[in-house]
Amino acid sequence: MNWHTIITAEQLDSIQEASFHKPQLIFKHSTTCSISKMALSRFERAEAPDAIDFYYLDLLNYRSISNAIAEKFQVHHESPQVILIKNGECTYDESHYGIMMDEVVEQAGL
Secondary structure (H helix, E strand, O other): OOEEEOOOOOHHHHHHHHOOOOOEEEEEEOOOOHHHHHHHHHHHHOOOOOOOEEEEEEOOOOHHHHHHHHHHOOOOOOOOEEEEEEOOEEEEEEEHHHOOHHHHHHHHOO
16 A cells, blocks of 8 residues: 655645545544554555555654544544545545545445
8 A cells, every 4th residue: 555644734735626526534643552553454455546645644643633633524533544535525535444445445436
């Protein structure tokens, strides 16, 4: 999987803009949480479609960006969490054991 790492809040504007052309997915990951590690591992083992751009956020190092994501895309913060952005808005989010690539692909309309 080709992850793009989120390290600045300004990247959220670029992600939102890109979502008008291609679905964008943000994976919020806590590096110290065993459930988050399991969800990330399971997600990475699945086949990632080229039709979605994948972004990774390290929650422990960038908590303020996580808060900005929740505010910008009007989603309740959870960890781990995937957030699918299409046409500038969050169209799907899921957390914990519900994070599955096939569901993301279906929600993206692929």
